[in-house]
Amino acid sequence: MPKLSPIYEKHQRVWLSTFNEEDEATRAYDIVADRFRDLNAVTNFKPLSGACNDTEFVFLNLHSKSEIVNMLRKHTYNNELQQSMHGGRHCCNGKTNTFALGGTCN
Numbered sequence: 001m002p003k004l005s006p007i008y009e010k011h012q013r014v015w016l017s018t019f020n021e022e023d024e025a026t027r028a029y030d031i032v033a034d035r036f037r038d039l040n041a042v043t044n045f046k047p048l049s050g051a052c053n054d055t056e057f058v059f060l061n062l063h064s065k066s067e068i069v070n071m072l073r074k075h076t077y078n079n080e081l082q083q084s085m086h087g088g089r090h091c092c093n094g095k096t097n098t099f100a101l102g103g104t105c106n
Helices: 022-040 055-062 065-073 077-085
Strands: 003-009 012-019 089-092 095-098
Touching: 003 022, 012 022, 012 065, 022 055, 022 065, 055 077, 065 077
Parallel strands: none
Antiparallel strands: 003 012, 089 095
């Protein structure tokens, strides 16, 4: 049975996508909760640290809420995150940094 993953933003329901597995839907919810609510998000899995070397945290903050939602709807979020980890340039604390595969911030 397909799993739905909605979240509310400003009293409006935001539909993320339909997922085959419950853990996929739960992870999608966590991703959007982290982006919409920053470090105050209540998540099902381990929350993001918010540290400069947390590649996913930086990735989320480089994209708008609607971009993240669209990636999840199209099921491209994981691919885009992986691409950003492989030599992409990111901004952290107002400085542009290059992240290595391990997510270190130079």
